[in-house]
Each structure stands twice: as C-alpha cells, then as structure tokens.
Amino acid sequence: MITSRFTLLLRSALAALLVLIGLPATAQVATTELFKPVVTINGKAVTNFEVQQRMIMLKLFRTAGDLEEQAIEALIEDRLRFIAAEEMDLALSEEEIIEGEAEFASRANLTREEFLQALAGAGVARESFRDFAAAGLLWRQVVAQRFAQRAQAQVTESDIQRAISTTSRRGGGVKVDFAEIILPANTPAAAAQAERRAAELGGTSMSEAAFSSSARRFSASPSRARGGRIPEPVPIGNLPGPIAQAFLTLAPGETTDPFPIPNAIAIFQLRRLIDTDEPGDETTALEYARFLIPGGRTEETLTEAARIRARVDTCDDLYAVAKGLPPQRLTRETRAADDVPRDIALELAKLDAGESSTALTSGNALVFLMLCARSAATLEDDSPTPTLRTGNVAAPVEPAPDAATAEASEPEGTVPGVSEVNRRAVRERLVNQIVAGYAAGYLAELKANAIITYP
Structure with missing residues (x-):
C-alpha cells in the first residue's frame, strides 16, 4: 500500500522538493535513490523520499536541531502506528481520511482544499500529508480500543x-x-x-x-x-x-x-x-x-x-x-x-x-x-x-436571587455549584490523561520490541 503511493508522491512533488531544498541540478538525487530504504521497521521500509519530504515539513515548521534525525525518528513512530493498526485490523475509509484532513485544515481556519493547496505550494506532496494525518487518525483508534475502557474503569x-x-x-x-x-x-x-x-x-x-x-x-x-x-x-x-x-x-x-x-x-x-x-x-x-x-x-x-x-x-x-x-x-x-x-x-x-x-x-x-x-x-x-x-x-x-435554591438542589454526593456538565468534563479529562499515559507507554513498548535495521 505504501509503495504504490510513492510514484504519485514522486510525480507530484519531486520538482518542488528539489527547489525548496535548493539542490543544484548536478546534485539531484536519482529516482532510484529516492526509493532506497533508509531504515526498516519490522520489514516496513522508510525511503529517502519520505525522509526528504518530512524534512521539508520540519523545515516549514521551523524545527530546530538535526532535521534528518528527527524526520527518521518521526517516520519510525508512524510506521509503528500503522503496524499496530494493521495488527488490530483497523483501517480508514476515504471519508474518514478526508474528514481528518478537514479537521487539520479547520484548525488553521482553512478549508481542506485551501490547506492542501498551501502545503503543495510549500513543496509537501498530497500523499505525504495524507500519511501524516492517517498515522494520527489510526493511532487514535488503536489507543481508544486498547485503553479507553480500562481508563474509564480506573476513574472513580x-x-x-x-x-x-x-x-x-x-x-x-x-x-x-x-x-x-x-x-x-x-x-x-x-x-x-x-x-x-x-x-x-x-x-x-x-x-x-x-x-x-x-x-x-x-x-x-x-x-x-x-x-x-x-x-x-x-x-x-x-x-x-x-x-x-x-x-x-x-x-x-x-x-x-x-x-x-x-x-x-x-x-x-x-x-x-x-x-x-x-x-x-x-x-x-x-x-x-x-x-x-x-x-x-x-x-x-x-x-x-x-x-x-x-x-x-x-x-x-x-x-x-x-x-x-x-x-x-x-x-x-x-x-x-x-x-x-x-x-x-x-x-x-x-x-x-x-x-x-x-x-x-x-x-x-x-x-x-x-x-x-x-x-x-x-x-x-x-x-x-x-x-x-x-x-x-x-x-x-x-448574590443571585436563586443561589440558595441552586445550592440546595444539588444532588447528594456532588460539590455545590458544580453542574453535571462540568462533572462529565472533569471525568473525560481524567480518562484522557490515563489513556495518554497508556498510549505513550505502548508506543515505547512497540519501539523497544520492533526489529529496526539501517541498511
């Protein structure tokens, strides 16, 4: 599935990639080199092209430090997220991916189309962003299925x-x-x-x-x-x-x-x-x-x-x-x-x-x-x-005229003045904190148990 997208990635973004990175014509990477694996995670390869695409994104994000190292690390974690989802038979429909991309776009006050156009103008290929978003969406499903029920039971x-x-x-x-x-x-x-x-x-x-x-x-x-x-x-x-x-x-x-x-x-x-x-x-x-x-x-x-x-x-x-x-x-x-x-x-x-x-x-x-x-x-x-x-x-x-009445009407065992909506929000936050802790530990466990090789 991943390999089939590389040709589309190459056709849509190679020119923008080389321009943005600033490579002279004599230094341009051969097409075969773009598909060469940089690292393999449980048999799933991350290629030169993916690393270069992620480095462009990190450059756009004004990330400090070694961009190549950070790009490889992020892509390794994304592969582990995809692998975890595959083992649980989880998949995203096209509609879910589009909704996820639209969610990202709305947070920047843009439509999905405007968001994709802006990324493309910066040299980020459509499929690169698609994979970036899909990894997060699938991981959300993995974490919810594995840990949400356990976390809810823990919050008393x-x-x-x-x-x-x-x-x-x-x-x-x-x-x-x-x-x-x-x-x-x-x-x-x-x-x-x-x-x-x-x-x-x-x-x-x-x-x-x-x-x-x-x-x-x-x-x-x-x-x-x-x-x-x-x-x-x-x-x-x-x-x-x-x-x-x-x-x-x-x-x-x-x-x-x-x-x-x-x-x-x-x-x-x-x-x-x-x-x-x-x-x-x-x-x-x-x-x-x-x-x-x-x-x-x-x-x-x-x-x-x-x-x-x-x-x-x-x-x-x-x-x-x-x-x-x-x-x-x-x-x-x-x-x-x-x-x-x-x-x-x-x-x-x-x-x-x-x-x-x-x-x-x-x-x-x-x-x-x-x-x-x-x-x-x-x-x-x-x-x-x-x-x-x-x-x-x-x-x-x-004081508000009905303050005393409101306090007297609170259900037994609740804090006066705190609405049930607020109680649900607090419970949800406590559950999310526990789930986030489980998720971080699970990703670390996946990484520790993975077979990661560098050709």
Missing part, C-alpha cells in the same frame, strides 16, 4: 470529587507555579505539526526535565530559554478562566490539554499550587496598551523595547514614545477579561500594573505589551459576600 467517583472540589480553592489566594510550551501555528503546515506535537505533549504526565527539554526544542516563547518556566508564580485569578480551571484539575507534573491561541497552540505543565493568606482575586476586566515595533523579533527590536522600558513607568508614558508616529503603532483599550485575546490575556496574567512583556509579535512587528490596570472580583475567605474591587475601591455584589 472519588477521583472526580477530588478534582472538582479543588475548584473551591479559587475563593482563597492560590498561585500557580507552571511552565509553558507555545507551539507556533502561523501557517497551515506549522498548524498541522503543532497539532501533532500538542497531541503528544498535552494531557499527560512527565518529568519537569522532559517538559523543559521539549520547551527548549519546540516552544516559540521567550520562556524557552528557561525551559518554559514562568519566573514567578501567577495568581490563579489572573489567568484566563479555562486555563485556570485546567490547572485546578491537575497534579504536579501533569500537563493541560492543548489550548489554541492566535497563531499558536499552548500547553502548560503544573509544577505546584501555592496557598497564600491573600484573598482570591478573579480578573473581570483588563486595561492594556500595545506599542508595535516594526521588524519582528530581532536583537534590534528587543534593544528598542528595552530602551522604551527604561523610559516608561505607566501606560500614560507611552504616549510620549509614540508622539509623531502613525496612530496604529500605539493602541490602548479596556476589555472584559473574557474578551481579551487569549495570547494577550496569558501574558497580562504574568504582569502587575506598569509591567510589560515582549513575548508576542503581530505581523512583522514586536509587541511591547503593558498592563495599565486590572479590575478584579474578590471573594473573602471568611465572608460569603463577594466584592468587586478596582484599585482600592470595593463595593458589595448582590
């Missing part, structure tokens, strides 16, 4: 209760010590690779060292230099709601499911939750300023950002910096917390008023992002009445 009502009850800690001062991996997804090809990598890293458990190593290799955030570690613990109420809730269901060392943010996918690892004596604040609104420095992320633009940082203490000071410049260079706005774009919200979560970040870019500009003010709702631990606090001014917030 006590596990769900324990995970949900942790959310009550939002009423107190909880800070989150965590690390991040921001996978670039600013092109269709990068989005596909980010989805694949996010599926491997998200919703699982790993050592801090392993997560830090992945952050240094794959993350596009400046935090990659620290292995993804955020220098200071962040008050949980500062974080975007879905990310904060995810942290509250994790144990130290576990990673969140992937979170889409503009032009990227984010994965976070919980290091620890820190209880403090401070009241818990939940951000309701954010005022922030964005000053654009043309040139993208370069030493020159970062140096300019440092000069600006030395000149400003508040957002008001940025008007002097922007004087005489096009008005679009500086924007300042106040938004409800839920309306702030997630990439901006994530950076603002790490800041106090007057602090700034240069982690983001916008088009071909570095973003100097400054937090002007944060409005927060505070729930005092010893008072059932929440207050809305902006700066040093606090005012009571009337």
Whole structure:
C-alpha cells in the first residue's frame, strides 16, 4: 500500500522538493535513490523520499536541531502506528481520511482544499500529508480500543470529587507555579505539526526535565530559554478562566490539554499550587496598551523595547514614545477579561500594573505589551459576600436571587455549584490523561520490541 503511493508522491512533488531544498541540478538525487530504504521497521521500509519530504515539513515548521534525525525518528513512530493498526485490523475509509484532513485544515481556519493547496505550494506532496494525518487518525483508534475502557474503569467517583472540589480553592489566594510550551501555528503546515506535537505533549504526565527539554526544542516563547518556566508564580485569578480551571484539575507534573491561541497552540505543565493568606482575586476586566515595533523579533527590536522600558513607568508614558508616529503603532483599550485575546490575556496574567512583556509579535512587528490596570472580583475567605474591587475601591455584589435554591438542589454526593456538565468534563479529562499515559507507554513498548535495521 505504501509503495504504490510513492510514484504519485514522486510525480507530484519531486520538482518542488528539489527547489525548496535548493539542490543544484548536478546534485539531484536519482529516482532510484529516492526509493532506497533508509531504515526498516519490522520489514516496513522508510525511503529517502519520505525522509526528504518530512524534512521539508520540519523545515516549514521551523524545527530546530538535526532535521534528518528527527524526520527518521518521526517516520519510525508512524510506521509503528500503522503496524499496530494493521495488527488490530483497523483501517480508514476515504471519508474518514478526508474528514481528518478537514479537521487539520479547520484548525488553521482553512478549508481542506485551501490547506492542501498551501502545503503543495510549500513543496509537501498530497500523499505525504495524507500519511501524516492517517498515522494520527489510526493511532487514535488503536489507543481508544486498547485503553479507553480500562481508563474509564480506573476513574472513580472519588477521583472526580477530588478534582472538582479543588475548584473551591479559587475563593482563597492560590498561585500557580507552571511552565509553558507555545507551539507556533502561523501557517497551515506549522498548524498541522503543532497539532501533532500538542497531541503528544498535552494531557499527560512527565518529568519537569522532559517538559523543559521539549520547551527548549519546540516552544516559540521567550520562556524557552528557561525551559518554559514562568519566573514567578501567577495568581490563579489572573489567568484566563479555562486555563485556570485546567490547572485546578491537575497534579504536579501533569500537563493541560492543548489550548489554541492566535497563531499558536499552548500547553502548560503544573509544577505546584501555592496557598497564600491573600484573598482570591478573579480578573473581570483588563486595561492594556500595545506599542508595535516594526521588524519582528530581532536583537534590534528587543534593544528598542528595552530602551522604551527604561523610559516608561505607566501606560500614560507611552504616549510620549509614540508622539509623531502613525496612530496604529500605539493602541490602548479596556476589555472584559473574557474578551481579551487569549495570547494577550496569558501574558497580562504574568504582569502587575506598569509591567510589560515582549513575548508576542503581530505581523512583522514586536509587541511591547503593558498592563495599565486590572479590575478584579474578590471573594473573602471568611465572608460569603463577594466584592468587586478596582484599585482600592470595593463595593458589595448582590448574590443571585436563586443561589440558595441552586445550592440546595444539588444532588447528594456532588460539590455545590458544580453542574453535571462540568462533572462529565472533569471525568473525560481524567480518562484522557490515563489513556495518554497508556498510549505513550505502548508506543515505547512497540519501539523497544520492533526489529529496526539501517541498511
């Protein structure tokens, strides 16, 4: 089945492949060499052409390191996924493959046809992407059949209760010590690779060292230099709601499911939750300023950002910096917390008023992002009445008229205020975490038991 696709691959992509890699005519690989095996896994060959195609994809994804080594490693794992599916008599219909490709495309806000056209323009053959997607789709079926039922049996009502009850800690001062991996997804090809990598890293458990190593290799955030570690613990109420809730269901060392943010996918690892004596604040609104420095992320633009940082203490000071410049260079706005774009919200979560970040870019500009003010709702631990606090001014917030009724109507054995929908979501997440652990172990087992030879 694989060999029959090589001729199509060759006809559709050889010219683009040679142009993109930049090989002169005298250095072009002969057609027979393209079909020569590079490695064999349980009798299934990976050819030179496949490795070169995967290297193009890795190059498009801006992957650091030895691209040939990483391409071979990824293709070995894909072969093992195909072999596992074959042994279980699993196969994909044409409709399932098309749906899977469309799923990838939709995550890049493209139709399937637009996505394939963009990949082809970059030199990635249709069948290369088809195999890339099919390996993941088949592996999803393998993992579901082998481990889903076992994982569901392992999640008890006590596990769900324990995970949900942790959310009550939002009423107190909880800070989150965590690390991040921001996978670039600013092109269709990068989005596909980010989805694949996010599926491997998200919703699982790993050592801090392993997560830090992945952050240094794959993350596009400046935090990659620290292995993804955020220098200071962040008050949980500062974080975007879905990310904060995810942290509250994790144990130290576990990673969140992937979170889409503009032009990227984010994965976070919980290091620890820190209880403090401070009241818990939940951000309701954010005022922030964005000053654009043309040139993208370069030493020159970062140096300019440092000069600006030395000149400003508040957002008001940025008007002097922007004087005489096009008005679009500086924007300042106040938004409800839920309306702030997630990439901006994530950076603002790490800041106090007057602090700034240069982690983001916008088009071909570095973003100097400054937090002007944060409005927060505070729930005092010893008072059932929440207050809305902006700066040093606090005012009571009337409870919902049916709050007492809602609490009284909760089913026995549940956490007050937590809907059944939320309980199902927590259960699903716990199951997925267990399945992801089994899947990683099974792939490692397949690799250890495989006969892998290099001609």
